[in-house]
Amino acid sequence: FQLSPELLPLINLANRRSCQFATVPELKNVKQNALCVPRLMETHNGLCRVFFFFYTAVSPACFSISFSFFIPGSFFHFCGYVNECVTNTHTCQADERCVNTVGGFVCERQILCSSGYQLRNGVCEDVNECWRYPGRLCAQACDNTPGSYQCSCTTGFSLAFDGKNCEDVSECDNNPCSQECANIYGSYQCYCRMGYYLKEDGHTCEDIDECSQSIGNLCAFQCVNVPGSYKCACPPHGYSMSSNGRTCQDIDECAIGSHNCSASQTCFNIQGGFRCLSFACPDNYRRVSDIRCERVSCPNFQQCQTMPLRITYYQLSFQTNIVIPAQIFRIGPSPAYSGDNIIISIPHGNEEGYFSTRKLNSLTGAVYLHRQVREPRDFLIDVEMKLLRQGTFTTFLARIYVFITANSM
Ligand SMILES: [Ca+2]
Ligand SMILES: [Ca+2]
Ligand SMILES: [Ca+2]
Numbered sequence: 001f002q003l004s005p006e007l008l009p010l011i012n013l014a015n016r017r018s019c020q021f022a023t024v025p026e027l028k029n030v031k032q033n034a035l036c037v038p039r040l041m042e043t044h045n046g047l048c049r050v051f052f053f054f055y056t057a058v059s060p061a062c063f064s065i066s067f068s069f070f071i072p073g074s075f076f077h078f079c080g081y082v083n084e085c086v087t088n089t090h091t092c093q094a095d096e097r098c099v100n101t102v103g104g105f106v107c108e109r110q111i112l113c114s115s116g117y118q119l120r121n122g123v124c125e126d127v128n129e130c131w132r133y134p135g136r137l138c139a140q141a142c143d144n145t146p147g148s149y150q151c152s153c154t155t156g157f158s159l160a161f162d163g164k165n166c167e168d169v170s171e172c173d174n175n176p177c178s179q180e181c182a183n184i185y186g187s188y189q190c191y192c193r194m195g196y197y198l199k200e201d202g203h204t205c206e207d208i209d210e211c212s213q214s215i216g217n218l219c220a221f222q223c224v225n226v227p228g229s230y231k232c233a234c235p236p237h238g239y240s241m242s243s244n245g246r247t248c249q250d251i252d253e254c255a256i257g258s259h260n261c262s263a264s265q266t267c268f269n270i271q272g273g274f275r276c277l278s279f280a281c282p283d284n285y286r287r288v289s290d291i292r293c294e295r296v297s298c299p300n301f302q303q304c305q306t307m308p309l310r311i312t313y314y315q316l317s318f319q320t321n322i323v324i325p326a327q328i329f330r331i332g333p334s335p336a337y338s339g340d341n342i343i344i345s346i347p348h349g350n351e352e353g354y355f356s357t358r359k360l361n362s363l364t365g366a367v368y369l370h371r372q373v374r375e376p377r378d379f380l381i382d383v384e385m386k387l388l389r390q391g392t393f394t395t396f397l398a399r400i401y402v403f404i405t406a407n408s409m
Contacts, residue, residue: 116147139165156186179205195228220247221409238272239409248409266290270317271405275378279313308384308397315401319408320373325356329367331385331398336363341388349381355402357383373404 085098085105092098092107099106113124129149130142138151139160153159153166160167172181177190192198192205199206210230211223219232221239234241234248242249253259253274254267261267261276268275281293284307288294291313298304316328333340344357344365354371367383379402387394 114147137164154186156188177203177205193228195230218246234409235272250408268315268317268401268403270403271319271408272376273405275315275401275403277313277315277401281311285311305393306395308395311397311399313399313401315403317403317405318369319405320376321407322369322404324372325368325370327366328355328369328402329383329398329400330360330364331367331383331396332364333385333387333389333396337389339389343386343388345384345386347382347384349379354379355381367400369402375404376406377404378402379404 085092085100090098090105090107092105095110096107097110099108111119111122111124113119116127116129117124118127119125126144126146128144129137130144134142137149140154140157141152143150143152151159151164151166156169156171157166158169159165168183168185170183171188172183175181176188179193179196180191182189182191190198190203190205195208195210196205197208198204207225207227209225210218211225214223218230221235222233224231224233232241232246232248238251238253239248240251241247250269250271251258252269254261254269259267259274259276261274265276265278268277279287279291279293281287284296284298285293286296293311295307295309298307314329318326318328331344332342341362342359342365344359344367346355346357346367349355352371354369354373356368356370357365358368359365365383365385367381379400381400381402383398383400385396385398387396
């Protein structure tokens with residue numbers, strides 16, 4: 001048989017690179033293609049199908065083509081196929097890809113995906129670089145974006161210039177703290193100077209009210225809160241601050257001369273103040289010292305026994321927290337002789353009963369404060385001692401100023 005000439009260009013090209021030829025007779029009437037050998041024969045619906053392979057001149061490869069014909073018979077049926085994509089007989093556009101098929105070809109649209117995209121099922125899909133290269137692209141966080149990705153950093157870090165690494169933010173440069181700031185890796189810490197505390201917002205320093213926080217033992221008298229610290233204060237008059245800054249000490253007005261006592265008065269310093277005392281001697285007495293008056297004369301024996309022979313002034317100062325009963329004064333004859341006996345009493349100044357007397361022995365009497373004096377207060381008590389010596393009474397009077405002052409502070 002003979003191939004029709006119009007078929008020859010179609011089989012002129014091959015798309016196969018190796019062939020194995022069966023030992024079957026040559027078909028010499030296809031000379032133009034150098035060689036054509038049947039490779040395989042099979043029966044098909046009573047037909048014998050022969051596959052021929054043609055060598056081509058242009059390419060040392062084979063092109064398969066099948067012929068079908070009857071045995072015996074005088075005609076054959078051409079049912080081969082041609083690769084239109086190779087023979088450039090396709091009609092695909094320049095941006096389309098020709099795909100050979102049995103009996104024809106299809107044109108596939110050439111889809112070129114831009115970088116960051118990949119073709120999947122005919123569409124360009126974004127590549128998730130963060131999933132594809134986990135932990136390799138970004139130092140901290142990787143965020144996929146359409147067509148690309150973006151590195152990001154957690155709070156406290158900023159993206160470095162390389163777009164990959166994260167650098168600690170120096171937050172303190174922007175003065176976020178109301179007082180002191182310490183930069184730390186990935187964060188920062190505010191802290192406060194002494195006397196301040198950091199509020200819950202972590203940024204603001206607030207003065208510590210030391211006075212309200214301590215249980216009243218910072219200052220002896222009064223605590224005054226000041227920003228960043230506290231101060232102790234003393235009463236406005238009569239006291240000065242001690243060198244320890246906590247306690248108040250009495251000002252000795254008598255010693256420093258800041259009192260206002262007259263020349264005839266005696267200044268007596270007490271806790272928190274001073275007193276101007278007058279030691280006047282009554283009629284019929286003469287002054288024998290700064291604190292003592294002596295009787296000049298007595299008109300009769302009776303009066304000599306009851307009028308004090310001597311009046312002596314004393315000043316005592318106690319604080320309101322004195323533990324009672326407290327022995328505050330002792331009195332006795334001087335000199336004393338055996339056989340002496342005394343009687344002690346408080347004829348004046350004890351109307352409210354704060355004081356009492358007791359005889360310790362025949363020669364000694366004592367004065368007690370036996371009731372608590374709650375507020376600072378001045379007393380002037382007369383303590384009378386009657387001395388019985390050799391059958392005769394002699395009276396002595398101790399005139400005692402008792403100043404109950406505020407507790408030291
Ligand atoms: Ca930092
Ligand atoms: Ca304070
Ligand atoms: Ca004083």
